[in-house]
Amino acid sequence: MSSWWIVVILSILLMVCISMLLLLYWDIRKITSQIKEINENFGTNELIRTNTHSKGLVRFITHINQLIHLFKQDQQRKQKREEALKQEVTNLSHDLRTPLTSIKGFSELLTDPALSDGEKKEFLAVIQKKIDHLTMMVDLFYELSQIESSDQQINLEQVSLDQLIVQTMLLFYHDFEKSKLEVEVADTAVSPILADKKAVHRIISNIVQNALRYGESYFTIQLVEEKDSIKLKAENDIDRFDETELHLIFDRSYRMDSSRTGEQLGLGLHIVRRLVDKLDGKIEANVEEGKFQIVVSFKKWM
Secondary structure, three states: OOOHHHHHHHHHHHHHHHHHHHHHHHHHHHHHHHHHHHHOOOOOOOOOOOOOEEEEEEEHHHHHHHHHHHHHHHHHHHHHHHHHHHHHHHHHHHHHHHHHHHHHHHHHOOOOOOOHHHHHHHHHHHHHHHHHHHHHHHHHHHHHHHHHHHOOOOOOEEEOOOHHHHHHHHHHHHHHHHHOOOOOOOOOOOOOOOOHHHHHHHHHHHHHHHHHHHEEEEEEEEEOOOOOOEEEEEEEEEEOHHHHHHHOOOOOOOOOOOOOOOOOOHHHHHHHHHHHHHHEEEEEEEEOOOEEEEEEEEEEOO
16 A cells, blocks of 8 residues: 555656646746847847746846846947947048148149249148148047057156146147137145146146137136045136037047037047046036036045
8 A cells, every 4th residue: 555655656746847847848948939039139128038936047047137138238338339439430531631621722722823922821821730730630549549558657646736737828828819718727726636747737738728619708727625636627608518418528529519620629528538537536517507617626645
């Protein structure tokens, strides 16, 4: 009698095991089918779904879904980089074409024997200006490649930010005279900062150049000392700006005003952000009632 019960129990256990294996088999088939569908339609946000009660299989599916999510994120980042690169190539092509067309046109005009000496000098001045513009573009891209290179070394040292601002602003004296901007640099003595002097000089220069390009009537720089940082606040008025694009202001392919292409590329503020990041600082931009402001926070020298 006991043998008969053992056979019954074993038979029941076998049937249970077979049922569990069949359920697992069907779950795996459903998962395989879902993976195939996700592969064929990878642009969707579909993930693997299951009603299985197997904890091991649930963990396995969870890890697969994490991999799918990470891969899709990587694909999205790649797509954004490609779109940014296309936009950058478009911008660069336009920036190169404009001065090159001018150089070609004025060079051809110089071959006209009827030109007076005054006209020749005028045309040569225009050609020289366009060549300087092209040189500036090449320098900007070279500088950006250096900044983004892992080989570039940052030399952190004690820097007198207030003095460096004055020294840098003096370099743009004639530019401010020409632009007729009212310039005000607050005479505020602050503690030194921990930074790379060359990097800080480039940050200030690019902020100044941005103001020279877009400022309407004034440009101011103020320094504010806080407990652990020194804030540089630069402000200028601006004719028009789409505030919905403020979050793009430091992107390498962004232009505040695409109609202004004669003086510099839209790389200046991107370079500023990259340098501030390398110095472990912070940067933000704000626009309110026609006032454009950039705030850079530097670490204080301790």
